[in-house]
Amino acid sequence: MASNKAHHATGWAAAVIAAAVVAQSGVHGPYYVWIVLSFVAGLLGSTAPDWLEVAWWSRSHRLWIAHRTLTHWGVAWLGLLVYSHEQLGVHPAAALIFGFATGGLMHLLADWPNPLGVPWLYWRHSLNWWKSGRCDLLVVGASWIAAFVCADHVWFDGIHSLWLVRGMLAVTREWIARA
Numbered sequence: 001m002a003s004n005k006a007h008h009a010t011g012w013a014a015a016v017i018a019a020a021v022v023a024q025s026g027v028h029g030p031y032y033v034w035i036v037l038s039f040v041a042g043l044l045g046s047t048a049p050d051w052l053e054v055a056w057w058s059r060s061h062r063l064w065i066a067h068r069t070l071t072h073w074g075v076a077w078l079g080l081l082v083y084s085h086e087q088l089g090v091h092p093a094a095a096l097i098f099g100f101a102t103g104g105l106m107h108l109l110a111d112w113p114n115p116l117g118v119p120w121l122y123w124r125h126s127l128n129w130w131k132s133g134r135c136d137l138l139v140v141g142a143s144w145i146a147a148f149v150c151a152d153h154v155w156f157d158g159i160h161s162l163w164l165v166r167g168m169l170a171v172t173r174e175w176i177a178r179a
Contacts, residue, residue: 024154042103
């Protein structure tokens with residue numbers, strides 16, 4: 001699994017993505033309350049797959065289900081995300097659920113590259129790229145690039161993303177030229 005700090009850092013990125021999508025959908029509310037609430041829900045959702053496993057009602061606060069089982073099930077988080085996205089124009093409170101699902105899905109994406117993997121369908125699948133806690137900077141960086149591109153598309157019509165793509169192409173050309 002990614003470290004706790006990585007889940008929090010990717011959670012902020014998920015919150016930005018959720019707020020941008022809710023803003024794009026036109027669900028604002030007074031003082032942009034639904035955008036702000038989707039942002040907060042994105043933060044909470046980014047750690048939810050882990051804290052939903054804890055039996056908060058008992059004194060010991062042990063896990064009531066095994067780690068990376070039901071609360072890390074990818075189909076449930078994707079279903080929640082799709083359903084809440086469809087409901088954004090219908091019911092404004094769907095912004096909360098959308099933010100929460102965005103954060104939860106970001107959590108799964110951060111856990112996916114390590115050997116333990118994530119149960120997307122029935123069984124666990126791992127990209128098996130690195131061991132837990134390693135390369136967190138790569139996961140956080142990728143999540144923030146996604147958040148930047150999404151927010152730029154919604155609020156700035158994609159003008160800054162064009163600069164990002166041009167810069168990445170320039171770096172790629174240099175790597176190819178050196179090889």
